[in-house]
Amino acid sequence: MIKIENLTKDYGDVKAVKSISFSLDDAQIVGFLGANGAGKSTTLKMITGFLSPTSGNVYVDGKNIIDDCIDIQKEIGYLPELNPLYTEMKVYEYLKFHAEIRHIVGEDFRKALSKVVTDCSLQGVVHRTIGNCSKGYKQRIGLAAAMIHDPKILILDEPVTGLDPNQIVEIRELIKKVGKEKLVLMSSHILQEIQATVDRIIIINNGEIIADGTSKELIEDAKGLSVITLEVENAEENTIQDMKALIPSVSVKSVEKNENVTRILIEYSNNSDPRRDIFNYAVDNKWVIMEMSVTKRNLEDIFRNLTSKEVTADA
Amino acid sequence: MHNIIIIYKKELNSFFTSPMAYIFLVVFALINGYFFTNTFFLYDQANMRALFSIVPLVYLFFIPAVSMGLISREKNIGTIELLSTLPLKEKDIVIGKYLAALSLILLALLSTFVHYFTLINVGSNVDHGAVFTGYLGLALLGGVYTAIGIFASSVTENQVIAFIVGIAIVLVFFMMDKLLFFIPVSLTGIVQYLSTEFHLSNISRGVIDSRNIIYFGSIIGFFLTLTTRLLESRKWN
Numbered sequence: 001m002i003k004i005e006n007l008t009k010d011y012g013d014v015k016a017v018k019s020i021s022f023s024l025d026d027a028q029i030v031g032f033l034g035a036n037g038a039g040k041s042t043t044l045k046m047i048t049g050f051l052s053p054t055s056g057n058v059y060v061d062g063k064n065i066i067d068d069c070i071d072i073q074k075e076i077g078y079l080p081e082l083n084p085l086y087t088e089m090k091v092y093e094y095l096k097f098h099a100e101i102r103h104i105v106g107e108d109f110r111k112a113l114s115k116v117v118t119d120c121s122l123q124g125v126v127h128r129t130i131g132n133c134s135k136g137y138k139q140r141i142g143l144a145a146a147m148i149h150d151p152k153i154l155i156l157d158e159p160v161t162g163l164d165p166n167q168i169v170e171i172r173e174l175i176k177k178v179g180k181e182k183l184v185l186m187s188s189h190i191l192q193e194i195q196a197t198v199d200r201i202i203i204i205n206n207g208e209i210i211a212d213g214t215s216k217e218l219i220e221d222a223k224g225l226s227v228i229t230l231e232v233e234n235a236e237e238n239t240i241q242d243m244k245a246l247i248p249s250v251s252v253k254s255v256e257k258n259e260n261v262t263r264i265l266i267e268y269s270n271n272s273d274p275r276r277d278i279f280n281y282a283v284d285n286k287w288v289i290m291e292m293s294v295t296k297r298n299l300e301d302i303f304r305n306l307t308s309k310e311v312t313a314d315a
Numbered sequence: 316m317h318n319i320i321i322i323y324k325k326e327l328n329s330f331f332t333s334p335m336a337y338i339f340l341v342v343f344a345l346i347n348g349y350f351f352t353n354t355f356f357l358y359d360q361a362n363m364r365a366l367f368s369i370v371p372l373v374y375l376f377f378i379p380a381v382s383m384g385l386i387s388r389e390k391n392i393g394t395i396e397l398l399s400t401l402p403l404k405e406k407d408i409v410i411g412k413y414l415a416a417l418s419l420i421l422l423a424l425l426s427t428f429v430h431y432f433t434l435i436n437v438g439s440n441v442d443h444g445a446v447f448t449g450y451l452g453l454a455l456l457g458g459v460y461t462a463i464g465i466f467a468s469s470v471t472e473n474q475v476i477a478f479i480v481g482i483a484i485v486l487v488f489f490m491m492d493k494l495l496f497f498i499p500v501s502l503t504g505i506v507q508y509l510s511t512e513f514h515l516s517n518i519s520r521g522v523i524d525s526r527n528i529i530y531f532g533s534i535i536g537f538f539l540t541l542t543t544r545l546l547e548s549r550k551w552n
């Protein structure tokens with residue numbers, strides 16, 4: 001439904017987005033993940049027609065954003081970052097304003113209004129001035145305005161930032177519900193938020209896409225990502241070094257000696273399990289194992305790993 | 316057209332939901348009323364001339380004040396992103412907002428009609444034609460200043476800066492006629508043609524010349540086009 005081709009945006013000398021390409025299909029929730037300043041918002045702003053790409057293009061159902069900007073904007077509901085609203089308007093007026101621009105009037109408007117009001121649980125505030133609503137309500141008002149014309153595509157830039165945990169759960173449920181019939185593209189710099197909601201994750205860093213897939217795929221793709229913490233007594237320095245030679249699938253990350261207890265961090269790739277070998281090796285060398293525990297890396301580590309690596313490579 | 320009307324309605328609404336429009340209308344009426352009644356009692360004179368010569372001066376400060384927020388405020392609170400990603404042309408946004416501000420100015424101008432009715436009741440030999448062209452001139456002048464005001468509002472996201480820039484540009488057009496003395500003879504023709512005062516005085520004298528109308532129309536068109544281009548240029552930042 002959306003196809004992005006070699007999308008690039010330069011702000012003067014700064015390359016905010018560097019020739020990214022991906023495509024998105026109907027009825028899925030896609031998370032756009034990246035650290036602050038990674039290029040998420042810039043990409044979303046190009047898809048919604050707020051910014052023009054320096055090069056490349058965005059295609060929606062065969063139309064492109066450079067020539068058919070208005071036609072594409074008709075298909076999209078957009079909640080910008082920081083959710084700007086006309087705070088002096090009443091909620092009802094605000095939604096009516098959006099509906100009128102989308103040519104939804106009369107009976108159609110009444111139906112659309114009651115649908116978004118129910119979906120976003122705005123019953124209590126419809127006649128209130130937006131400026132007097134709480135932050136959670138404001139966020140839902142922004143979302144309701146983006147959905148008033150029942151768009152095929154919903155683009156949400158950091159939709160849950162700054163909300164309290166209960167509100168986050170509410171918005172998340174709402175997005176999940178909407179995502180059953182629409183394409184939802186939401187950005188975030190917080191992984192848990194994305195992981196809990198989306199079908200597919202696209203990780204962007206320094207303007208480049210560095211990972212794309214379901215959260216399960218991303219974890220499986222990442223290599224050498226489990227760590228064993230081993231605490232032993234009676235370990236000699238040289239026997240620790242020898243371990244690597246005898247058990248090739250592991251690498252010793254750090255050794256920390258505290259009186260006669262040695263704490264060793266061992267990294268190994270996911271497709272092998274070296275615990276048996278380590279145990280046998282310890283027995284052979286008369287180590288006394290005090291603790292051996294495996295920490296599987298989660299998506300958080302992968303995200304941090306991927307994004308920080310790129311930064312250091314760049315610097 | 317549909318979109319222009321929606322933007323127009325929204326903008327007019329926001330004028331009247333804040334106290335600004337009311338303060339503006341009242342102060343405008345008071346200042347102009349003062350200058351009209353001044354000569355009325357002092358010299359036992361009842362004419363519109365004093366009023367017509369003071370309104371351009373009042374415009375000088377009032378119109379930039381009314382129009383300063385039109386676009387700068389949207390930029391400042393970020394709603395420009397909302398507006399620009401709705402299926403709207405920049406042109407529609409600019410024209411809708413322009414017409415809303417102009418409506419407020421014309422409404423204020425309408426309040427000075429009170430003096431005209433006074434004149435009809437107490438005066439004799441009222442030149443209705445001159446009053447009509449006088450008002451036409453003031454309406455056109457309001458149109459020019461509002462176009463300048465909305466342009467000033469689009470160059471910045473700070474309302475105070477928009478106000479100052481607006482006054483500065485309006486002042487240039489206002490003063491041109493008075494500075495002719497300092498300008499090389501070869502340029503006086505052009506500068507005089509560009510000054511609003513020159514065309515306004517023609518109309519106020521009761522002469523409706525198409526050249527003057529075209530002048531006002533083209534200055535309005537020029538600033539509105541510039542504003543639209545400026546709004547569109549955000550895409551290429």
